[in-house]
Every structure is written in C-alpha cells, then in structure tokens.
Amino acid sequence: AAEDGLNAWLRYARLPDNIIRQAGIPSSIVALNSTETSPVFVAGLELQRGIKGALGTNLDVAHKSNKGSSIVVGTVDAFTATGGKTGAPELEEDGFWLDTTGKTVQILGQNERGALYGAFEYLSMLAQGNFTKVAYATNPSASIRWVNQWDNMDGTIERGYAGLSIFFKNNTTVANTTRVAEYARLLASIGINGIVVNNVNANPILLSDENMAGLGKIADAMRPWGVRVGISLNFASPQTLGGLPTFDPLDKSVVAWWHDQTDKLYKHVPDMAGYLVKANSEGQPGPITYNRTLADGANLFAKAVKPYGGIVMFRAFVYDYQHLNESNWKDDRANAAVDHFRDLDGEFDDNIIVQVKYGPIDFQVREPASPLFAHLQQTSSAIELQVSQEYLGQQCHLVYLAPLWKTILDFDLRIDGEKSVIGEDVLSGKRFNKKLSGYAAVVNVGQNTTWLGTHLAMSNLYAYGRIAWDPTVDEVAILQDWTRLTYGLNRKVLDTITELSMQSWVAYENYTGNLGVQTLTDITYNHYGPNPQSMDNNPWGQWTRADSDSIGMDRTVWNGTGFSGQYPSEVAARFESIETTPDDLLLWFHHVPYTHVLKSGKTVIQHFYDAHYDGAETASSFPRKWTSLKGLVDTQRFEEMLFRLEYQAGHAIVWRDSIVQFYNNVSGIPTAAAA
Ligand code: GCW
Numbered sequence: 001a002a003e004d005g006l007n008a009w010l011r012y013a014r015l016p017d018n019i020i021r022q023a024g025i026p027s028s029i030v031a032l033n034s035t036e037t038s039p040v041f042v043a044g045l046e047l048q049r050g051i052k053g054a055l056g057t058n059l060d061v062a063h064k065s066n067k068g069s070s071i072v073v074g075t076v077d078a079f080t081a082t083g084g085k086t087g088a089p090e091l092e093e094d095g096f097w098l099d100t101t102g103k104t105v106q107i108l109g110q111n112e113r114g115a116l117y118g119a120f121e122y123l124s125m126l127a128q129g130n131f132t133k134v135a136y137a138t139n140p141s142a143s144i145r146w147v148n149q150w151d152n153m154d155g156t157i158e159r160g161y162a163g164l165s166i167f168f169k170n171n172t173t174v175a176n177t178t179r180v181a182e183y184a185r186l187l188a189s190i191g192i193n194g195i196v197v198n199n200v201n202a203n204p205i206l207l208s209d210e211n212m213a214g215l216g217k218i219a220d221a222m223r224p225w226g227v228r229v230g231i232s233l234n235f236a237s238p239q240t241l242g243g244l245p246t247f248d249p250l251d252k253s254v255v256a257w258w259h260d261q262t263d264k265l266y267k268h269v270p271d272m273a274g275y276l277v278k279a280n281s282e283g284q285p286g287p288i289t290y291n292r293t294l295a296d297g298a299n300l301f302a303k304a305v306k307p308y309g310g311i312v313m314f315r316a317f318v319y320d321y322q323h324l325n326e327s328n329w330k331d332d333r334a335n336a337a338v339d340h341f342r343d344l345d346g347e348f349d350d351n352i353i354v355q356v357k358y359g360p361i362d363f364q365v366r367e368p369a370s371p372l373f374a375h376l377q378q379t380s381s382a383i384e385l386q387v388s389q390e391y392l393g394q395q396c397h398l399v400y401l402a403p404l405w406k407t408i409l410d411f412d413l414r415i416d417g418e419k420s421v422i423g424e425d426v427l428s429g430k431r432f433n434k435k436l437s438g439y440a441a442v443v444n445v446g447q448n449t450t451w452l453g454t455h456l457a458m459s460n461l462y463a464y465g466r467i468a469w470d471p472t473v474d475e476v477a478i479l480q481d482w483t484r485l486t487y488g489l490n491r492k493v494l495d496t497i498t499e500l501s502m503q504s505w506v507a508y509e510n511y512t513g514n515l516g517v518q519t520l521t522d523i524t525y526n527h528y529g530p531n532p533q534s535m536d537n538n539p540w541g542q543w544t545r546a547d548s549d550s551i552g553m554d555r556t557v558w559n560g561t562g563f564s565g566q567y568p569s570e571v572a573a574r575f576e577s578i579e580t581t582p583d584d585l586l587l588w589f590h591h592v593p594y595t596h597v598l599k600s601g602k603t604v605i606q607h608f609y610d611a612h613y614d615g616a617e618t619a620s621s622f623p624r625k626w627t628s629l630k631g632l633v634d635t636q637r638f639e640e641m642l643f644r645l646e647y648q649a650g651h652a653i654v655w656r657d658s659i660v661q662f663y664n665n666v667s668g669i670p671t672a673a674a675a
Contacts, residue, residue, distance in 0.1 A: 005449040006179075008186055008458050012053025012127050015241075018487070019129040020055050025071065026105055027059065032074025032082070032115075034063035039112040039188075042224045043073045044118035046185075050123035073107040073119050088137060094193060094226075095139030098122055100132075110139075113193060113226035120189040128484045138469075141428045142438030144353060145468040146194035146230070146313070147187060148276065150444050153203045153211075159388050159527075161395045162446035162453035167197045171205050174213025176219035183445060184225035190465020194228045196440075200234040200278035200315065204241035207261055218267035228273035230313070233278065235283035235297065237261075248290040249300040262304035274310035275301050276355070281318045282613050294318065294340060295347035302349035311436060314348070316341055316356040316372055324541035332553065332561030333541025334360035337372045346378040353380040357445050358408045360563070362544060363391050365509045365519045366404070368575070368585055369411040371566040373426050377415075380436040383408070383427055387452070387460045388444040391519045391527050393509060395453040397648045398622065399508045400501035402463040402475035409471045414570040423471025439468035442621065454644050455637050458486065459501060473627040476502065493632050496625050500645075503618050510615025511655040512607055515598075516588030517544050517552065520659060529651075530658035545591055546666055551604065552587035564589055583607075594667045608663050609671040612656040619652035 004011055014020075029051075031044025044061040049559060051057055065072065065082040072079060076088050076097065084106075088097035091110035098119035101107040107122055108633035109115030121138075125131070151160040155169035161397055166179040174180070187195065197218060198206055205211065220228040236259040238244045247253055266272055279286025279297050287297030298314040305312065319336035337360060348354070354376055359367025363386045385405055386392075392399045409423030420431050429437035441464045442636045445451040452458055462482040466473055476498065483497045512530070513520035521530035522540050545553055554560030556576050563576040574580045575589045583598045602610065622645040630638060 001300055005455075006451070008187065008451060009462055009482055010050075010123075010189055011486065011606060012050045012123070013488055014056055015054050015127075015129050016179050017491070022129075023055050023126070023131050025051065025055070025126070025131075026055075026069040026103070028066065028068065028070045029059050029061045030065055030070045030072045031061055031063055031075075031162065032065075032072065032078040033112065037220075037224045039116040039226045040074050040078075040109075043107070043116040046116075047071055047073065047119050047123065050127060054123075054127045058651070069103040069121070071105040071107065073115050074109070075112060075115055076108045076110065079108050087135060091137055092139040093143060094191070095137060096121070097135075098138045100137040101135050101258060113188075116188055116226055117191050124189075124481065124485060128481065129489055134665040137672075140191060140469050141423070141471055142382075142468065143315075143429070143436055144194065144311075144438030144440070145192050145465070146196065146273070146382075146438075146440045147192055147387075147443040147464075148196045148200065148232075148384075148440050150201075150388075150442060151197060152199050152201075152405075153205050157444050157446055158199050158201060158447050159390045159442070160444040161388065162444070162448035162451060164447050166445065166447055167218060171203075173211055173218060175217075177217055179447070180218055181221040181225070183451075184222035184227040186451075186461070187227050188225035188466070190462055191469040192465050193226055194230060194273040195222065196230045196273075196276040198311070200232045200276060201282075201284060202234040202278070204234045204237035206231060207237060207241055207265075209264075212265055212268045215265070217606045219269040219272070223271065227367070228271055229269060230273035230276060230310075231265075232276045232278065233301065235279045235287070246290075247285065247291050248354065249287045249297045250290070255303075258300060258306045262301075262308075262310075266308045266310075270308075272305075272308065272310055274305050274312055275352075276313040276315070277301060278315045278317065280320070281315070282321060286318075293342045293344060293347065298352045299347075299349045302352045306349070306351055309535070312349075312352045313355045313440065314352055314369075315384070316354050317362075317384070319541065320431055321539050321541065324539060326537055326541075326543050326545070329554070330561050331541070332563055334553075334555065334563045335561060335566065336360075336541075337370060338375055338566045341372055341379075342375045344379075345376055348379045350380075351436070353382045353438075355382045355384050355440055357384045358405070361518065365392060365505075365512055366407070366429045366516055366522060366584055366588075367409045367518075368516075368588060369413065369422055371413070371568075371571075373417045373422055373562075374413045374420070374568050375566075377432050381426065381431070382440050383437050383463060385439065385441040385524075387464050389443045389457070389460075390442075391521055392505075393648070394528050395457045396528075396644065397508060397651065398456050398500060398504045398645065400456075400463070400475075400479060400504050401460045402467065402479065403502070403505050405467060406475055409467065412571075413568055415568050417568075417570065423467075427471065439464075454640050456485075456497070456501070456644075459483070487633060487637075490632050493629055496629055500625060501624055507615045507652070508616035510611040511619065511652045511659070514587075514611045514614075515552075515583060516585035518542060518588075520544075520674075530655045530662075532659060532662045544587070547662070548666060548668065550591055550593045552591040553589070554591040555589045560591070594663075596671055605663060605667055605669050606672055609660055612660050616649075616652040616656040623649055
C-alpha cells in the first residue's frame with residue numbers, strides 16, 4: 001500500500017475486464033530514443049508499465065520504427081526522420097501531438113519532454129478506461145511550470161506537513177535519490193518542468209563543494225523526467241560562506257564570487273534551471289542593505305546564469321516587517337509588492353521573472369489578485385501558488401484549492417482598459433509579449449508515503465500541474481480525472497469525492513475567515529487553528545482592525561491605505577466603493593460597522609455567525625459521506641481519510657465556536673439565528 005501511495009495518481013490499477021475488452025490498442029511500443037536517461041526512453045517504459053497495470057497486457061518496447069501497429073513515442077523530428085507521416089501541426093516548446101485514430105498511435109513531442117507528456121496523457125486516458133479516438137495537439141499555456149520546495153538543509157521543511165525532506169539531511173544532499181526520481185515522475189506526468197529544491201529562506205551551505213556534487217546527483221535523478229533543477233540563494237553568501245567583507249551586489253569581488261559559484265554549479269548541473277531569490281523580506285538579506293535596488297540584486301544573478309541559458313525567479317514577496325505599525329491607519333503590507341517593484345519595471349534583465357504570490361498578503365483563504373501583475377509590463381512575471389496548505393488547514397483539513405486559484409487566474413485586471421485575464425492573457429505571456437512567464441507552486445512534499453501527508457491533498461498537486469498547462473481548464477473535470485486515476489472508476493466514489501472536494505474550500509472559508517477578512521488563524525507562529533486576536537497588533541501587517549463596532553481594512557484611496565489605487569483604473573474604481581466591491585472581499589477593502597448590510601441582505605456580523613455554522617455543518621457531513629464509500633475504497637485509504645475527516649469536522653466546530661464567541665465578545669451583538 002505504501003508503494004501505491006507513492007504512485008499517487010500513477011497507480012495504473014487494473015481496469016475491469018469488460019472495459020479492458022474495448023481497449024483495442026496496438027501490440028508494441030516504439031520509443032524513438034535508445035538512450036536510457038532520455039525522456040523518450042523513459043516514456044517508453046512508462047507506457048509499458050501503465051498498459052501492463054491498467055490493461056494487463058505486456059508490450060515490448062523497441063527503439064526503431066516497425067512495420068506493424070504500434071504506439072510510437074518520440075519527437076516529431078525523430079518520427080519524420082524515420083519516414084513517418086504525421087498530421088501534427090507546428091508545436092510549441094514542450095507541446096505534443098496525440099493521434100490514436102490510425103493503426104499506429106502517434107505520441108509526438110516538439111521536444112523529448114513534450115513526447116513524455118504525451119505518453120502520460122495517453123496513459124491517463126487508458127487508465128480512466130477512455131479509448132476514444134482522438135487526434136489533437138496541445139501546448140502549455142506558459143513556459144515556466146515549476147514547483148518550489150521549502151526544504152531546509154537539515155532535512156526539516158518550512159511549512160511542510162508530510163515528514164522530512166526527500167532532498168536533504170544533516171546539511172547535505174541525500175545519497176539515495178530514489179524518492180527524488182519518483183517525485184520527478186509525478187511532476188512530469190502533470191507537465192511540471194522545473195523545481196527549486198531548497199527553501200527560499202536559503203542556507204548558503206548548499207554551495208559547498210560536496211553539496212554541489214550532491215545537487216548534480218539530484219539533477220541526474222530528475223533529468224530523465226524532463227524536470228530541471230534550480231536552487232534558492234541566500235543573498236549574503238559571499239560574506240557568510242565566501243568570507244568577503246561585503247555582499248554588495250555592485251562590488252566587484254561579490255560579482256566575481258557569484259560568477260565563480262555559478263560556473264561551478266553548472267559543472268555539476270549543466271542544465272540547471274536557474275536561481276530563486278527571496279531578498280530583503282522577513283529578515284532575509286538583500287541589495288537594499290547597500291542602498292542598491294532589487295533590480296541590481298536580481299541582475300547580478302541574471303548575468304551569472306545567462307551564458308548557460310539559466311533564469312532568475314526573483315520574488316516579489318518583499319516587505320519590511322519592522323516598519324509596519326497598526327496605529328498608522330495608512331500602513332499596509334498589501335501595498336509592499338507594488339511599492340517595491342513599480343518603479344523597477346524595465347530595469348530587470350530579460351532572463352529574470354518576478355515571482356508574485358497570488359494575493360497581496362500571503363496565501364490567505366481569500367484574497368484579491370495581486371495588482372503587481374498590472375505593473376510588470378516590461379518585466380516577465382510568474383504567479384506563486386501554494387499547494388502546501390499553510391493557511392488552509394495544513395493537510396489536516398480537506399481543502400481542494402483549484403476553485404480558489406481560479407478566482408485569481410480568471411480575474412481580468414483590465415490593464416490599460418484591455419482584457420487582461422491573469423491566467424489566459426498575463427501568465428501566458430501574451431498580454432505583454434513575453435516568452436518567459438508562468439507558474440510556481442510551493443509544494444513541500446516529504447517522506448510520508450502519501451507525499452503531502454494525506455490522501456486527498458494530492459488532488460491539489462495534480463490540479464496545479466493541469467492548471468499551469470491550461471488555466472482555462474475546468475476544475476471539476478481535472479478533479480475527476482485525478483479521482484478516477486487515484487480511486488478507480490466507481491461512480492459513487494467519483495461523485496462523493498467530487499462533492500466533498502468542491503464543497504471544501506467554501507466550507508473552510510465559512511468556518512475560518514469571511515468576507516475577505518483573511519484566514520483568522522494564528523499569525524504569530526504556526527498559522528494553524530483559530531486565533532482571531534492574533535490578527536491585530538502583530539508586526540506582520542496581517543490586520544483586521546476589529547474594534548467594538550467595526551471591522552476591516554480600509555484600503556481605499558480616499559480614506560484608507562490607498563491599496564485599491566494600485567489596480568488599473570476600472571478595477572480600482574470597483575474596489576474603491578463599497579457598493580461595487582463584492583461581499584466576499586468587502587473587509588479586504590473596507591472598514592465597516594458590524595451592522596453594515598451586505599448585498600446578501602445580512603449584516604456583516606450575522607454573516608460571520610451564520611457562515612461559521614454553515615461551514616461547520618458542511619464539514620460535519622464529510623465523515624458521513626466518506627463512510628458511504630466503505631468497501632469501495634481500500635481499507636487503508638478509507639480508514640486514514642475517515643480519521644482526517646472526523647478530525648476536520650471536530651476542528652471546524654472549534655473554529656466555529658472560537659470565532660463566533662470572539663466577535664460576539666468584541667461587538668456585543670448576539671447571534672440572531674445561530675441557535
Ligand atoms: O507566509 C510566509 C511563511 C514563511 C515563508 C514566507 C515566504 C518561506 O509563513 O514560512 O517563508 O511566507 O513565502 O517567504
């Protein structure tokens with residue numbers, strides 16, 4: 001069973017015989033590359049494994065075209081070089097053509113990575129018992145589809161909820177890279193092409209000679225799966241590790257030191273994807289220490305990796321927690337990213353991508369989209385999502401995140417009055433004509449055999465990859481693909497997991513923080529459990545400004561922090577006024593009395609009360625609904641999930657009562673309908 005867990009959605013469980021009979025697939029596999037470490041070679045083996053598992057048929061893998069009917073996987077170029085004829089159109093990088101209509105199944109990639117993705121897509125169909133004849137090309141929406149691990153060198157993981165690191169221990173890289181390769185396989189199956197393996201709060205020790213060699217081994221394990229490795233850097237390394245007197249990014253010795261480190265890294269990892277940098281945020285060192293700009297800092301690394309084709313993901317999550325003061329009505333951490341980056345547009349080298357958290361604060365249960373995307377017109381950008389449920393129940397609560405991400409990706413920023421939907425137009429690079437753009441997600445898998453600590457949490461990783469490939473994809477459809485691949489074809493299982501998952505984010509929002517007030521979780525330490533009192537007077541700038549008669553952050557231009565003015569004019573005008581701000585973001589943008597009447601007709605305070613009862617009620621239905629799957633899901637997963645869902649139902653009550661009581665005490669307004 002542990003092994004099944006590690007296979008996640010790539011279990012290839014045997015289909016029922018009556019379904020297998022309809023398969024009608026070719027009788028051999030041809031993988032058009034015989035180099036064992038190549039993605040196409042690996043794709044051949046994966047096809048063999050998947051078909052054996054799902055259909056019970058043993059197919060041989062050859063590496064040269066044969067005359068009979070076969071499943072051919074390779075690049076378009078390799079295929080046509082052997083005289084193959086294909087209807088494949090011009091493909092983009094990592095794209096592929098899948099044609100199952102002929103006697104030969106064609107899985108042809110623009111590059112080898114694309115061919116591997118095509119093989120996974122074909123297998124996904126087969127494993128779901130879908131033998132429809134198809135012929136289509138698909139290309140990724142964006143070139144950057146990465147995950148970020150927040151793994152520390154000592155083997156712990158920041159905001160990791162699934163055990164210790166699969167990459168590091170005792171300040172070195174692990175010797176056994178089996179799990180690393182298995183992770184790469186999962187990532188490849190959802191189109192992920194890059195990974196940053198260490199925490200953005202980076203330990204310079206990763207740059208020791210021994211660890212660079214270890215990174216080489218990690219990259220070797222992931223390369224066959226088309227996943228390129230990158231690392232997070234600590235800005236002060238020239239001083240703390242290199243022994244230089246300074247880490248000023250414009251100092252010649254510092255520049256030389258970084259170039260030297262980069263050259264050494266590329267000896268070990270010749271295809272290293274690049275660097276990720278968190279600078280001048282939450283105590284991390286950065287260029288501002290020397291009165292240099294963030295662009296000066298980013299450009300230093302960009303120049304070092306440029307000759308190797310590497311890129312720099314530079315995080316926009318920059319704010320100074322030592323200077324936020326709630327007694328100042330105009331202070332607002334939400335302003336920080338745009339304040340820091342607005343004037344730097346145009347100053348970044350072309351191999352730099354500014355990586356922007358989806359909302360202006362920090363992975364809250366509901367946030368408006370970051371306005372920074374509208375200001376990065378000459379600069380490439382990527383969105384940062386979080387598969388790790390840091391503020392969203394830490395994998396102890398079922399929260400399917402795709403619907404939350406969609407509220408951001410589907411949002412139209414109306415930049416300069418033109419359609420500028422974040423996923424489709426901005427992150428695709430189309431709006432500002434960028435080749436480098438896309439997605440990063442904090443994932444934090446660990447040694448736990450479920451990868452994320454609990455079975456259903458993996459739908460989030462799966463959905464992330466599918467959305468990065470195509471942000472317009474339907475969140476229910478991808479959830480159901482994942483469910484069939486992970487739990488089989490039983491209709492009741494499918495319906496139940498769909499129902500629970502699709503209710504889960506709404507429920508979580510209901511029993512945690514409503515109306516855009518943020519998650520109301522503990523902010524000082526672990527970001528888990530109810531702690532509304534910690535949401536004010538903290539130095540982190542995550543405030544609600546709850547007093548005895550009113551609540552919410554006034555982020556208007558006319559009377560507040562001015563944050564709403566960071567959006568392009570149409571959107572700014574909408575959020576500036578209470579009338580046009582949607583209820584679910586009301587307290588994000590406005591400070592109102594508890595008795596303020598929402599568009600729904602309820603008062604703010606009554607909405608809080610009712611939502612908490614509703615949310616807890618929904619959560620309490622989860623274990624009951626899951627129980628109805630007894631016998632339809634294997635015992636281990638059935639029991640383990642039931643345990644989690646029962647816990648969630650109980651914790652939702654704790655949440656409900658804490659929040660209701662807290663606001664009842666603060667406001668003195670009784671709950672009208674809750675009883
Ligand atoms: O929200 C905070 C997290 C930190 C994290 C930081 C960041 C890696 O609580 O743990 O540090 O965000 O994204 O840099």
